[in-house]
Every structure is written in structure tokens, then in C-alpha cells.
Amino acid sequence: MQEKELIKRQIIKKIKTAGDILITSHIMPDGDNIGSLCGLTTALKLSGYKVDCALFDAVPDILKFLPGSSEIKKLGEINKKYDLLIVLDSSSVDRTGVTDLSKYSDFVINIDHHVCNDNFGNINLLHTNYSATAQIVFELIKKARLKFNPEIATCLYCGLMTDTVGFQTSNTDENVFKMASYLVKYGANPNHISREMFQNKSMKNIIMIGKTLSALNFIDNGLICWGKVDQKTIKEVGALPTDCFGIVNQMVSIKGVEVAILFNEKADGKTIVDFRSKSFIDVNKIANAFGGGGHMRASGATIEGNLTDIISEVVNFSVEHIKTNYHTGLMKGTNNIESHGSGKQKGSKTNTVVKSVGI
Amino acid sequence: MQEKELIKRQIIKKIKTAGDILITSHIMPDGDNIGSLCGLTTALKLSGYKVDCALFDAVPDILKFLPGSSEIKKLGEINKKYDLLIVLDSSSVDRTGVTDLSKYSDFVINIDHHVCNDNFGNINLLHTNYSATAQIVFELIKKARLKFNPEIATCLYCGLMTDTVGFQTSNTDENVFKMASYLVKYGANPNHISREMFQNKSMKNIIMIGKTLSALNFIDNGLICWGKVDQKTIKEVGALPTDCFGIVNQMVSIKGVEVAILFNEKADGKTIVDFRSKSFIDVNKIANAFGGGGHMRASGATIEGNLTDIISEVVNFSVEHIKTNYHTGLMKGTNNIESHGSGKQKGSKTNTVVKSVGI
Numbered sequence A, B: 001m002q003e004k005e006l007i008k009r010q011i012i013k014k015i016k017t018a019g020d021i022l023i024t025s026h027i028m029p030d031g032d033n034i035g036s037l038c039g040l041t042t043a044l045k046l047s048g049y050k051v052d053c054a055l056f057d058a059v060p061d062i063l064k065f066l067p068g069s070s071e072i073k074k075l076g077e078i079n080k081k082y083d084l085l086i087v088l089d090s091s092s093v094d095r096t097g098v099t100d101l102s103k104y105s106d107f108v109i110n111i112d113h114h115v116c117n118d119n120f121g122n123i124n125l126l127h128t129n130y131s132a133t134a135q136i137v138f139e140l141i142k143k144a145r146l147k148f149n150p151e152i153a154t155c156l157y158c159g160l161m162t163d164t165v166g167f168q169t170s171n172t173d174e175n176v177f178k179m180a181s182y183l184v185k186y187g188a189n190p191n192h193i194s195r196e197m198f199q200n201k202s203m204k205n206i207i208m209i210g211k212t213l214s215a216l217n218f219i220d221n222g223l224i225c226w227g228k229v230d231q232k233t234i235k236e237v238g239a240l241p242t243d244c245f246g247i248v249n250q251m252v253s254i255k256g257v258e259v260a261i262l263f264n265e266k267a268d269g270k271t272i273v274d275f276r277s278k279s280f281i282d283v284n285k286i287a288n289a290f291g292g293g294g295h296m297r298a299s300g301a302t303i304e305g306n307l308t309d310i311i312s313e314v315v316n317f318s319v320e321h322i323k324t325n326y327h328t329g330l331m332k333g334t335n336n337i338e339s340h341g342s343g344k345q346k347g348s349k350t351n352t353v354v355k356s357v358g359i
Helices: A002-017 A031-046 A133-143 A150-163 A174-185 A190-198 A203-213 A231-237 A247-252 A283-289 A307-325 B002-017 B031-046 B133-143 B150-163 B174-185 B190-198 B203-213 B231-237 B247-252 B283-289 B307-325
Strands: A021-024 A051-055 A084-088 A108-112 A123-126 A217-219 A224-229 A259-265 A270-277 A298-304 A354-356 B021-024 B051-055 B084-088 B108-112 B123-126 B217-219 B224-229 B259-265 B270-277 B298-304 B354-356
Touching: A002 A108, A002 A123, A002 A133, A021 A031, A031 A051, A031 A084, A031 A133, A031 A150, A108 A133, A133 A150, A133 A174, A150 A174, A150 A190, A174 B174, A203 A224, A203 A231, A203 A247, A203 B203, A203 B247, A224 A247, A224 A307, A247 A259, A247 A270, A247 B203, A259 A307, A270 A283, A270 A307, A283 A298, A283 A307, B002 B108, B002 B123, B002 B133, B021 B031, B031 B051, B031 B084, B031 B133, B031 B150, B108 B133, B133 B150, B133 B174, B150 B174, B150 B190, B203 B224, B203 B231, B203 B247, B224 B247, B224 B307, B247 B259, B247 B270, B259 B307, B270 B283, B270 B307, B283 B298, B283 B307
Parallel strands: A021 A051, A021 A084, A084 A108, A108 A123, A224 A259, A298 A354, B021 B051, B021 B084, B084 B108, B108 B123, B224 B259, B298 B354
Antiparallel strands: A217 A224, A259 A270, A270 A298, B217 B224, B259 B270, B270 B298
């Protein structure tokens, strides 16, 4: 802890001496990513620093309510060099969407909570036991005595809530709730933030959830549950890729289901396979076998080929893998909702590769 | 507040002088109800008091993980009289499932957070601004310096999480999170409790959710969304009444939907109509028109008649009611997930009456 405090002091010193600062985070932005980004940017700006923030991807619609999110630039459009670059919530350089950060600054501060972070910064502040990067940003804001307001509280609350999956993950500890209490006291509105995040599903998303859930398949007395979203249904509904979110999480919420597998057939002939597990099976190992990756409880792979063949191969492999590696009747009762930050970040350009099967 | 502290002192004095105590709560038990009941019972037992607890209804499967819940007796089987009866989380006597409490004790302590509580006790401790009765029980346990353990923390956490709908309601304030932090510090496990509560859905529940969501109807540009669960589908799936939970909440989570209406046809020819609203329409008023009741954001009515006629009448009435009473384009943006305790308790035997329509 002493060492971390020293690193925080170095970071604050670096920020104070920088003429201008750029802050960025990872591709495929989520609540912790944008919440931490906007929270830190606003706190620094309010305190008189010259700061820009930018992301490789655009802000998803669902996160546009976050104060400050409209000022996030596109990383690809940044053509100047800053005194300091702060990278948040990203385990490696490639997670930012670019391969070389020296285009943006010669000095990089790396702030993250993922255990797989590879220390790519000139200064690395890694709290791998924290549930969200928003917690580290919060501590930094307090330690640097930066100004604070309800907008910053809203951003950091969003980060905390997102990465604990609504205060449900295994690393939701007393400090998470202590921070939430503080943020609410200083202006974060849990009701408003929950509404923006969870009550804005598209009509077609709900219809796709409905169609998939009403045609699920159960194997091994319901130990494995699999479902599919095929191009025929997608075209019938007129659904976008974002309309297929949230399905696999509902599948794994079924009593007795340990592994949920969703096959999402894309227009380009590839199928994204999403794996979830409830308490004891490491689905990362199953995803690995198909060239994918992720966490113990949430992984994915992109596979090329005929949908029926892919389903058959993945389901059969999963059944065999479980049979070989687990005494399924004996090993229940450990973690359920895996904590974010506890494994390799999913969706990285390098860890989800395309593999052909069925050929 | 001074007055409430005085009442708490009176309650503690009464508990300390009682030879034996019975604790009960309301019918159709939920997480706050059983969490508060088991939490207080265990704390009193640990501290050496002679306590029984009983409910009118059985403990739902989903709440059987709560420590102490297996010791809850059936209220109808209690044949002795106690020195003291404590009624938790119930706005009126009839909510306990019985009409006369004097069979159980001549002295009643009424502890609740519902604004509609009618002060039926000899002592009434009402914190109507609290999100859960578990908060009041927690304060009482601390003030009385009763013993505390991880089992009690688990029960109270379950109450707090249930009545804030996972920390999302409008009364989720800094004190809610402060209490959650304390409970986690003393042994409540948010991950475990979330798994027990939210990851134990029946296979048939998920299939009923799927079938209903894939055939929704939208009116007024999606301002109203309605769906149905008919006897034909129920029989096809072999679903139990409990397999129809959670559907209407997914319907109201759709972007732009302000009112969600679910028609649930029962085997006895009656249809339970569930209403939800998102931010500005008071669905209690719509439910009232059909002899039902509840909260502004969550209400219900039981209607007798032909399903098609009922759907037509309720949907038409809702459209007209909204047209007459709201400038729908202008009034958005207030509360979303209504706080528990803020209105008349739903499901009371007296406020959900049967009304025939379509005749």
C-alpha cells in the first residue's frame, strides 16, 4: 500500500507539471471506461488543468447521458503531442485501439485494475483487487485534492456500478459500498443512472431476447444451456448487432444451468460464440479451444463456418470438456458473477481470433 | 427524529421485559419481509431472548437460503399467546393474513416503512423515508446492542437489496449504501446473495419470458407495451404461476415504453393484469379503474371475463386515460423505479378485488 501511495504522489506531481494532458481508455467502451475517463477529465478541468480526452471508438448511445461524454474526441483525429498521456482501464497498449502511444505523448501513466495489465506505462498504478478503475480515479482525485462536483460523482458511480454488475460481483466489498455512499452524498443519483443504463433497451433487443429464450436447448439435465441467434431471425426482426445484447446472461440465470452458450450468426459467415458459467466451470478454457478468450465466467470466440456444424462442435466439445475435467456433482458453490478486472480483457483484437471449424 | 429515538427506547424496554416474543410479517413474503424477520429473530435469540417467528404464507423457494428461514412457523399453527407481538413491514393488520392479532398477543409493536401504514400497533415505529424495513431493524439491533453475526448481516442485506430493487429505487440514498458497507464488513456476501436471488430462475420461467417477449404489442409509438400469458401457452409449457414472474419488468425496460401491461390468464377464468410505468404515468389510477391497486409505478388488478375482451377494455382505457390526463410529450423525466414503501402495499386481500368486464 505504501508503494501505491508513492506512485500516486508521482502521478500527481507529473500532472501538476504537465502543460497539457490527454486521457484515453480502451476500445469498445463500457461504463467504467467512460465513467473514469469523464470523471477524471472533469475533475482536472475544474481544477484548472489543460486536458483533452479521446477514445478509439464512439461513445455507445446508452452512455451518452454521462456528463462530459459529448466532449470525448476520436483518438484517430488527435494530431498533436501532449506533455502527458493517461491511459485508463486498459491492460495493454493495443487495448487503446492503437499500437504506438508515442504519437500522443512521450510520457504515459497507466491506471488500471485488470490483473493481466502488462505495465506498459512510464508510471503504472495498478490496483488489481479493486472492482473498477473508477475506484482508483476516485482515490487519485481525493489525494490530489482536485475539485469535485455531482457530474464527477455521476461518472464514477456509473463506473463502479457497471464493473460490479450492479453490486453483484465477487469483489463487491465494503469499500465499494463506502464509495457509492460518498458519491450519492455528493450528487450521484442511483435511480437516474440505473434508468439510463438498464431501462433503455431497444424494442428489437427485447424481441430478440424473447425469440432466443423461447427456443433454448438443455443438455446434461440442464447443466448446459445453449441458444442461437441466426441470420434468418435477425433479418425477420430487422435487428442490429446491438439488439442481441443481454441474452446469454439471462440463459445462465436459470437454476441448475452452469454453462450457457449463445451462438450469434453474423452476416459475414462468422459466428460469435458467447460463453458464461455460474460457479465452477472455467469457460475461458472452452473458448480457448476455439481460438477465443476472456474470463473464467465470461468468454467468447469468433468461429467461421456453417452454423449447424459450429453448434455441434462447440456443444460436443463442452460436454466432453466438462465430463473430463469436473466432478460436476461435487464442485459447486464457488464464485458466480466473476469480478471484472480479474482476467484477460475480453474483446481485445489479439485474443479473439478467427478459427475455422467444421471443415 | 427525537420522537423516533424515544419510540425505539420504548420498544427496547418492552422487548427486555417480555417473557416471550412472536415476530411476524406480511403475506406473499419477499426479501425485506423475511430478511427483516430472520435478522431480528436471530439477533434476539443470540442475545438470550425467547422468540418465535411465523408467517401466514410459506417461505418461497428463492428465499430459503436465508439463515433462520427454516425455523419460520406457519401463523395458522400458532396456538399460544405471547407477551409481545412484533409485526414487521406490514401497513395494516390484514396484511399479516389474519384479521385479529389479539389471538397472538395483547401488545403489538408495528415496525414499517410504508407511507400508508395505519398505526395499528400499541407502539408504532414508522420510518416512511427508509427504503426497507431492514434499515429500521438494523438501527434497532444497534441501539439495543443485540448480538450480531454474518447470518444477521446476510438477512438484512437481502432486505435492503430487495426493496431497493438492487440499489436502483429513488430512495436509494447514501444511508442505504452506508448500511450495505457495514453489512458486507460484518459478513454479508453480495455475490452469494445475488446468485441466490437472481440466478435461480426456473427453466419454464425463462421460456415463458421468451414466449411473451417475442410477441409483444406496441401502441402510441411504443408509449404503451402490452403482452399476454394465456392458458394455452401455460399448458403447452407446463408452467406454474411462479413461472410468469419478471416478465412485465422486462417490458417496461424498453426505450420509449412508459406503460407496460401484462395480461396473465389464470385457470379459474380470471386474469391478473400487471401494470408498470417508467417515469410519469400513475398506473395505480389505471388499476383503480379495474378494482385493483398498488403503487404509481407498479400496480395490479384481477379481472373476470374473456381474455380478448379484457385486453381490449384495459388497453383502450389506458390509451384514453393517458390521452386525457397527460401531455405525454412534455412530462417525462421524473421517477423511474418507484421506491418500495411509498404507496399502498400491493397484493393486499382488500385492495385487489375481482371485477367483471366485457359483460
